[in-house]
Amino acid sequence: MSKTTTFLKKTGSFLFDNKVMIAFAAICVAAIILSGSPISFVMDGVFTRITRNTFTVLALIIPVLAGLGLNFGIVIGAIAAQIAVFWVVYWGFGGFNGMLLSALIATPLAVLFGYLVGRLFNRVKGAEMIAGLILGYFADGLYQLFFLVIIGGIIPVNNPKLIISGGVGVKNTIDLTGNLKYSIDAVRMVDIVTVLFYAVLAVTVIKVVLHLLKKYRLTRGDLIFFGAMAVLFAISYIPVVERFLSTDRLGLLNALIVVLVILAVMQLVKIVKAIWIDKEKPKTLVKPILMLLVFGAIYGLTYIPQIEQVLMFVKLPVLPFLLIAGLCWFNHRLLSTRLGQNMRTVGQSQSVAMASGINVDQTRVLAMVISTVLASWGQLIFLQNIGTFSTYGAHTQIAQFAIAALLVGGASVQKATNKQAIIGVILFHTLFIVAPQAGKELFNNAQIGEYFRVFVSYGVIALSLAMHAWKKFKKEEQPSSELPNPEESNLAPAAE
Amino acid sequence: MKTLKNAYENIGLPRLIIGLFFIFLIVTSIALGFSPAALFSDVVRRWLMYGTLVLAMVPGIQSGIGLNFGISLGISAGLFGSVIAMEISFLQNWNETLGAGAAWLTLLLALLFGIVMAAALGTLYGLLLNRVKGSEMTVSTYVGFSVIAFMNIVWLSLAFKNGELSWPLQGQGLRNTASLSGSFGGLLSNPDVVQTTQPRWLHWLAFRVGEFTVPLGLILVFGFLCFIVWVFFRSKLGIAMSGAGENQLFTTSSGINVDRKRIQGTAISTVLGAVGIILYAQTYGFLQLYNAPLMMGFASVASILIGGASVRRAKISHVLIGTLLFQGILVTALPVVNEVIEIGTLPEVLRIIISNGIILYALTKTKGGNQ
Numbered sequence: 001m002s003k004t005t006t007f008l009k010k011t012g013s014f015l016f017d018n019k020v021m022i023a024f025a026a027i028c029v030a031a032i033i034l035s036g037s038p039i040s041f042v043m044d045g046v047f048t049r050i051t052r053n054t055f056t057v058l059a060l061i062i063p064v065l066a067g068l069g070l071n072f073g074i075v076i077g078a079i080a081a082q083i084a085v086f087w088v089v090y091w092g093f094g095g096f097n098g099m100l101l102s103a104l105i106a107t108p109l110a111v112l113f114g115y116l117v118g119r120l121f122n123r124v125k126g127a128e129m130i131a132g133l134i135l136g137y138f139a140d141g142l143y144q145l146f147f148l149v150i151i152g153g154i155i156p157v158n159n160p161k162l163i164i165s166g167g168v169g170v171k172n173t174i175d176l177t178g179n180l181k182y183s184i185d186a187v188r189m190v191d192i193v194t195v196l197f198y199a200v201l202a203v204t205v206i207k208v209v210l211h212l213l214k215k216y217r218l219t220r221g222d223l224i225f226f227g228a229m230a231v232l233f234a235i236s237y238i239p240v241v242e243r244f245l246s247t248d249r250l251g252l253l254n255a256l257i258v259v260l261v262i263l264a265v266m267q268l269v270k271i272v273k274a275i276w277i278d279k280e281k282p283k284t285l286v287k288p289i290l291m292l293l294v295f296g297a298i299y300g301l302t303y304i305p306q307i308e309q310v311l312m313f314v315k316l317p318v319l320p321f322l323l324i325a326g327l328c329w330f331n332h333r334l335l336s337t338r339l340g341q342n343m344r345t346v347g348q349s350q351s352v353a354m355a356s357g358i359n360v361d362q363t364r365v366l367a368m369v370i371s372t373v374l375a376s377w378g379q380l381i382f383l384q385n386i387g388t389f390s391t392y393g394a395h396t397q398i399a400q401f402a403i404a405a406l407l408v409g410g411a412s413v414q415k416a417t418n419k420q421a422i423i424g425v426i427l428f429h430t431l432f433i434v435a436p437q438a439g440k441e442l443f444n445n446a447q448i449g450e451y452f453r454v455f456v457s458y459g460v461i462a463l464s465l466a467m468h469a470w471k472k473f474k475k476e477e478q479p480s481s482e483l484p485n486p487e488e489s490n491l492a493p494a495a496e
Numbered sequence: 497m498k499t500l501k502n503a504y505e506n507i508g509l510p511r512l513i514i515g516l517f518f519i520f521l522i523v524t525s526i527a528l529g530f531s532p533a534a535l536f537s538d539v540v541r542r543w544l545m546y547g548t549l550v551l552a553m554v555p556g557i558q559s560g561i562g563l564n565f566g567i568s569l570g571i572s573a574g575l576f577g578s579v580i581a582m583e584i585s586f587l588q589n590w591n592e593t594l595g596a597g598a599a600w601l602t603l604l605l606a607l608l609f610g611i612v613m614a615a616a617l618g619t620l621y622g623l624l625l626n627r628v629k630g631s632e633m634t635v636s637t638y639v640g641f642s643v644i645a646f647m648n649i650v651w652l653s654l655a656f657k658n659g660e661l662s663w664p665l666q667g668q669g670l671r672n673t674a675s676l677s678g679s680f681g682g683l684l685s686n687p688d689v690v691q692t693t694q695p696r697w698l699h700w701l702a703f704r705v706g707e708f709t710v711p712l713g714l715i716l717v718f719g720f721l722c723f724i725v726w727v728f729f730r731s732k733l734g735i736a737m738s739g740a741g742e743n744q745l746f747t748t749s750s751g752i753n754v755d756r757k758r759i760q761g762t763a764i765s766t767v768l769g770a771v772g773i774i775l776y777a778q779t780y781g782f783l784q785l786y787n788a789p790l791m792m793g794f795a796s797v798a799s800i801l802i803g804g805a806s807v808r809r810a811k812i813s814h815v816l817i818g819t820l821l822f823q824g825i826l827v828t829a830l831p832v833v834n835e836v837i838e839i840g841t842l843p844e845v846l847r848i849i850i851s852n853g854i855i856l857y858a859l860t861k862t863k864g865g866n867q
């Protein structure tokens with residue numbers, strides 16, 4: 001194979017991989033224009049939905065990595081979260097402490113559920129997705145049985161606000177206003193900084209102790225990191241900064257500026273390092289300087305009145321976005337750990353993983369446990385943001401929409417990244433927001449737009465599953481005509 | 497002892513549990529004072545109502561595509577055929593010009609449209625399934641969902657004149673549930689309809705013996721369909737098809753085109769789905785559009801699995817037993833549950849747990865079912 005053909009193939013596959021995303025972006029733009037909704041309205045809606053849904057979508061990445069495909073079983077994580085939320089509300093807890101308690105109850109439940117799902121998936125290897133889908137429905141049935149019959153019927157409960165008037169079964173909706181609503185969103189920035197500082201302080205103290213005991217070597221990076229945190233903490237006591245930080249919402253404009261400043265500082269550090277420490281050739285400076293110019297240009301754009309107006313209109317809750325960023329970092333970091341590498345190997349070929357001494361089944365179960373726990377936290381973020389807990393409906397569409405969003409971002413059954421997840425959420429939910437209005441303008445019927453978005457979410461999953469299966473089938477067909485490939489023949493269906 | 501063990505192995509644990517549960521429910525409901533005749537009439541009615549949809553699973557499983565969750569394709573074709581037939585009947589004013597024959601002509605037209613569309617769609621669908629061998633079930637589930645979602649848009653955009661179909665005072669869109677009382681509803685199964693609208697010589701189609709309703713017309717139609725499928729799988733074509741499903745390599749080596757057999761099996765399954773939904777609507781008396789058929793594929797799959805089929809083998813007896821047990825439980829559970837605890841949605845919850853539980857069980861039994 002010559003170089004040009006591989007190059008062509010590469011660009012071809014690049015376009016092919018991003019085709020879904022590009023096509024979807026075009027649909028979104030068309031729908032926005034058709035709907036005639038003001039941009040500030042669309043942006044506000046999209047950012048609200050990013051807050052709500054991104055965490056759950058990110059929870060899908062690890063099972064894809066481990067070769068389990070799209071995890072339709074995240075419904076079960078959501079169920080764990082909802083059981084926790086019900087009891088927390090029933091016991092009368094609220095605020096951030098109530099949320100912590102919810103997470104404390106949901107996590108062990110999700111670990112247990114994830115373990116069971118992982119065990120089940122090991123028994124249905126090759127059919128995880130269909131099994132996950134059916135399992136989601138099955139779990140929904142058990143959940144309904146629990147909430148409709150067992151609560152009140154067997155477990156005595158007494159709360160007319162939550163329980164159906166007969167005394168058996170939980171009501172259709174639970175209002176979270178006054179207890180868990182915005183319990184994550186409303187955490188003030190100054191509190192986040194304080195907690196972060198003490199956490200870093202504690203870690204550093206432990207590291208210093210270990211260093212003195214000669215069990216750990218303190219690096220310069222540790223100290224610099226601690227110093228930076230301390231400076232940040234000190235700055236937060238300056239009255240102006242304190243006033244700024246004592247709110248829980250960050251205007252999109254401010255958030256953009258903060259992000260730009262951080263990115264610019266990172267580039268500056270790179271430049272300084274290249275010139276004075278590594279003494280590299282000036283050629284390497286081109287990229288950072290270009291980046292700096294781009295950041296400057298973006299900042300300049302914010303002075304255009306229309307853009308500024310939109311940016312001033314949208315307000316972001318800070319902590320959910322930090323949690324989302326944290327999960328992105330976790331997904332990214334996991335890859336460089338031993339566990340992450342094992343998962344990758346298992347995902348690529350179970351027989352190779354087995355041969356290199358990896359416990360395949362255990363790795364798969366672990367991937368499911370992590371994903372289920374993350375999904376349960378994602379559902380907690382979702383519920384506290386939305387503010388009303390639809391007892392029998394909040395979890396039913398979660399896998400469907402999360403998976404569709406991930407696929408729209410350009411992910412496939414075998415490959416998914418943080419970037420694809422975030423792009424997917426933005427595109428998918430943009431369509432969700434503008435589709436009804438676009439349907440109304442186009443067909444004089446908002447319902448058509450609503451059905452269209454449902455069709456898109458099913459269709460994109462069907463398409464991507466079919467394409468994946470097609471590829472897999474082709475791959476399995478080929479070796480049988482040539483010499484049998486030991487690795488492939490293990491995966492191919494045994495022909496009796 | 498050995499024969500007992502053999503019998504147990506033949507029946508299988510899930511079927512045993514569900515069978516015993518069914519008997520328990522019947523005994524309880526009779527003990528609670530429900531009329532056995534009314535209860536059994538209901539069971540028989542529901543049995544026949546879902547029977548053809550479950551029967552549609554057989555060609556799919558036998559030809560090797562596995563559990564056909566994509567039966568929604570056939571269902572949509574059948575619904576579309578019915579809707580078109582009803583609109584034509586309304587526009588031509590058949591009710592006045594043809595009298596009692598109008599309903600029959602509408603039914604036949606609906607079947608004709610449904611079957612033609614289902615055959616075409618089923619063939620295309622078979623072509624798709626041949627390209628995704630090994631993942632048919634996952635793909636077919638989402639193809640089924642997509643089709644229903646697409647049909648939602650179609651139902652909403654159709655502008656029909658027939659008042660039974662379209663919303664009043666709106667130029668566009670069909671009703672969620674359209675009554676069939678003005679057309680073929682109950683024509684084969686409801687004594688009230690048959691005795692009042694049909695001529696005397698057709699009164700045998702549905703009648704009452706005491707409190708027990710005998711929907712003889714529907715029994716004959718369903719029996720006929722079962723018979724056709726049974727005969728088909730004993731013909732040369734049918735045996736070749738079963739071979740394709742059972743052992744691809746062997747069948748290929750004996751000169752049979754496996755892919756073609758799979759396409760035929762898929763098409764027949766889809767056509768039976770279309771016929772099935774029309775018979776379902778006929779018995780139910782209403783045409784359910786929009787999201788109502790979304791999970792019907794799951795109910796059909798669960799029924800045939802309860803009957804003892806696997807993802808590789810299915811017989812007519814599996815259809816009959818499975819549908820009877822599954823629908824029987826759902827019919828008898830409602831009055832019993834209502835008597836014991838007042839939770840109206842419990843049978844629905846029961847349906848979700850049983851149907852999905854049995855599908856999961858079947859998947860784990862066959863190492864994922866795909867291989």
